[in-house]
Amino acid sequence: MTTAMPPSNAVLADFGIPAADHEDLRNLPGGRGLTWRAADTVLRPSAGDGETLWKASVLAHLPHTSAFRTPRPIPSASGAWTIAGWEAWEWLPGHTDETRVADVLATAAAFHRAVADLDRPDFLDAARDPWARSDRIAWQEEDLPPGDTLRRLADAFRPVAAPAQIIHGDLLGNVMFERGQPPVIIDWAPYWRPVGFADAIVLADAACWHRLAPADMLRLADERADGRQHIIRALVFRIATFQLLGVWDAEMEARHAPAVTAALS
Known part of the structure; x- marks a missing residue:
């Protein structure tokens, strides 16, 4: 209650x-x-x-x-x-369904086309919450927290050529579906990154929490430019956030291990 x-x-x-x-x-x-x-x-x-x-x-x-x-x-x-x-x-009516990964990605693509011409908002520079910090960590703009998993992922960082724009960085659980209506996007989490990073967060979340096979995570990522790099950075983003929130433990590490192993394969 x-x-x-x-x-x-x-x-x-x-x-x-x-x-x-x-x-x-x-x-x-x-x-x-x-x-x-x-x-x-x-x-x-x-x-x-x-x-x-x-x-x-x-x-x-x-x-x-x-x-x-x-x-x-x-x-x-x-x-x-x-x-x-x-x-x-x-x-607006609707319900989330984190198993509808393809539908979430299609909705994300439409949304990101609609906001592609927006300028970078100034408030991003002032954000200091764990999510904002972890976004910077994933893009090598802030030091990596200690930990073997993050170190192995960061060792695989390579340059990304895709341009940045405003994105929604938490889409999997924030797209609602209602029969006969367009999907509804809620709780916009704005970041200034490539669209592929937003897609990779969807895929990493689905693989770690909603039973998307890691092989399917990679297959869908590899359909996109810099897909593997975006998956690696999405995993760093999520894991660093859990560490900064103080909830990263052995159970969390085991949950993320299959996706991490796939991303580094």
């Missing part, structure tokens, strides 16, 4: 949610128990930082296609994207 406090009635009203819907406020699974739904609006705590405001401004106007869509941000009565520590988004 969650102990997170819901948004107040004043916040709900500021985001345009009718008073009649305030009593139907429901805590949603995921999002660390901090996300709430009222009618067709999803509310979650907001830092109100540069990343939050940048994503809202982009997704408010990003054209949707038959291949993907995203929830639209909902402005407050004043037009601000955040109010009293909360942000609001359109609720």
